[in-house]
Amino acid sequence: MKHIESDSNATLKQWKKLHTKKEREKTGTFLLEGPHLIEEAISSGAKLQHVIIEENFTMEDEWLKEKFTLWSVPTRLMKQLSETEKPQGIMAVCEMMEEPEERIEKNGRYLLIDGVQDPGNLGTIIRTADSAGLDGVFLGEGTADLYNGKTVRSTQGSLFHLPIIKADLREIIAECKTLDIPVISTSLQGAVDMRKLPYMNGFALIMGNEGSGVQAEFQEESSLNVKIPIFGQAESLNVSVATGILLYELQRNR
Amino acid sequence: MKHIESDSNATLKQWKKLHTKKEREKTGTFLLEGPHLIEEAISSGAKLQHVIIEENFTMEDEWLKEKFTLWSVPTRLMKQLSETEKPQGIMAVCEMMEEPEERIEKNGRYLLIDGVQDPGNLGTIIRTADSAGLDGVFLGEGTADLYNGKTVRSTQGSLFHLPIIKADLREIIAECKTLDIPVISTSLQGAVDMRKLPYMNGFALIMGNEGSGVQAEFQEESSLNVKIPIFGQAESLNVSVATGILLYELQRNR
Known part of the structure; x- marks a missing residue:
């Protein structure tokens, strides 16, 4: 697990830019907040580039560590990255989904x-x-x-x-x-x-x-x-x- | 039309307290924002105690002046009183509605x-x-x-x-x-x-x-x-x- 402590860390700054539509479209990525959305992303085959965990956040199991590069951050930095009043302790940088080749099908x-x-x-x-x-x-x-x-x-x-x-x-x-x-x-x-x-x-x-x-x-x-x-x-x-x-x-x- | 200019005006302070549930229940009044809600209140017979207008707000007609005590306030104070990002130029202090005597009726x-x-x-x-x-x-x-x-x-x-x-x-x-x-x-x-x-x-x-x-x-x-x-x-x-x-x-x- 990697750790970020400084407000001026370049990776953290890059993630925060994803609050803007411009940066999301430039990188093809967006932020996910909370265990429920992250589980949905994984079970649907979406690609997570980074999983970010608040220092005191306890995961129910070890499955995340096996699959993804994990980052830990102090509560202070999680609050900066989160867009909600009560951050849920875990966030991720997720790749946008690919579009299907056939957009419309008969009887759809x-x-x-x-x-x-x-x-x-x-x-x-x-x-x-x-x-x-x-x-x-x-x-x-x-x-x-x-x-x-x-x-x-x-x-x-x-x-x-x-x-x-x-x-x-x-x-x-x-x-x-x-x-x-x-x-x-x-x-x-x-x-x-x-x-x-x-x-x-x-x-x-x-x-x-x-x-x-x-x-x-x-x-x-x-x-x-x-x-x-x-x-x-x-x-x-x-x-x-x-x-x-x-x-x-x-x-x-x- | 009455006018309020000072941040420390007692009437203004009283209205701002209506942002809290406690004060709304104590006084039996609440705030309305925007011409649409105020028109709905009037046409439904709700009682407006005060109508507050931003200095540069132009009303389409004179009907408000005839019916209610109007207050004008500068944009600065309207922003303090409003709970929205873009205040609509008019607010009101409205009395809570009375409850009907029969709460439930047959086939309701x-x-x-x-x-x-x-x-x-x-x-x-x-x-x-x-x-x-x-x-x-x-x-x-x-x-x-x-x-x-x-x-x-x-x-x-x-x-x-x-x-x-x-x-x-x-x-x-x-x-x-x-x-x-x-x-x-x-x-x-x-x-x-x-x-x-x-x-x-x-x-x-x-x-x-x-x-x-x-x-x-x-x-x-x-x-x-x-x-x-x-x-x-x-x-x-x-x-x-x-x-x-x-x-x-x-x-x-x-």
Whole structure:
């Protein structure tokens, strides 16, 4: 096990730079916090470059030592590296996942995200897409960064369970159409009540920005526009909640 | 319009104390931020004791001046009073809502919250309960504070649309049983797939803590335990998302 004691250690400084999107994209790596996320990464075959442990952190077993280069740091430095109020004693530098060669497959179930800006919402949506058994999530322009610490934590590990791909949604919509996968937008105007949707083997559901919803261009290109009925006085639902309701309604007869 | 310029103004100091739960409960008041929430409060008949406006904030019309004592403050003081990174130029001190005399009515639809801790989750759940047209939400012991700034903002105004009542959930469950309202817990063991639920006119759905779920005591007292199917590899859903899925499934034939 290697040890870092100094605030000015070059390796530590390099890790701290991973708090910025620019550095994450330059290096193709991002930070993971806590034993749960690190276990999910390992069991999903993600590559960990470094595992960093707080001096007083006790691991339940020795499995980590056998597999990875471990670093120990004092509590003071762990607090600098962590982005949470209560660091969990263990962090890792993880390589970004590779994208699959075939992005869209016949009868696949996909979620297309058009500009969801809040990292917490994005992470929760990915966790929901995993629960709903989807085959992939596509992140369009203007969407929060997948590797932002808050996004990663909100996924609760689901980012390792299914392909999450940055993409031009125009291309994805076109690919879906070629494979006869219905493209469904959420919309308030001219939209069908979700409870009247027919059962679909595959689908591509587009969810939009928290304030402005799905872009008009994508709504026009969709096979159908759908809405969730509002029985009370709320103007709308939170985008993560709306995603969950729609994904489970679409798969009610699965 | 009154004006405050000094950091040590006693009225300003009093308002800032409302950042703490203790002071909110002592005074029976809480802070609102932003034009949307303030409009929702007014249109719902909530009582505003003070409306506070940033010097450079322009109101679209004169309606506020006619109704309320207005205070203007410099940007510096608004930042002290606000709990957000980007204050919206207007805040208010609002009185807590009165509770209805009859908490439970025959064939009513209710949500019982057993220890949801995150204020953002609680606010989103209240917004979802409003969208789903429920008749009331009961907050059990260990649940986040309704009047925490983050909770209030996450409700997007829905806290003014339906009764939200702090209560001993044991009493609420007993009242529901007396009125033949089925009490439904979420559970992973011995639970029915939500898609097999019969249609119910009224119901009381219990949602539990983010980590530990609904207390065993409440699960045992429930008419039935229900679960959301997980089609992928996620261990569970976010509690706000799960609430949305269940409330819309329960009301599918509404």
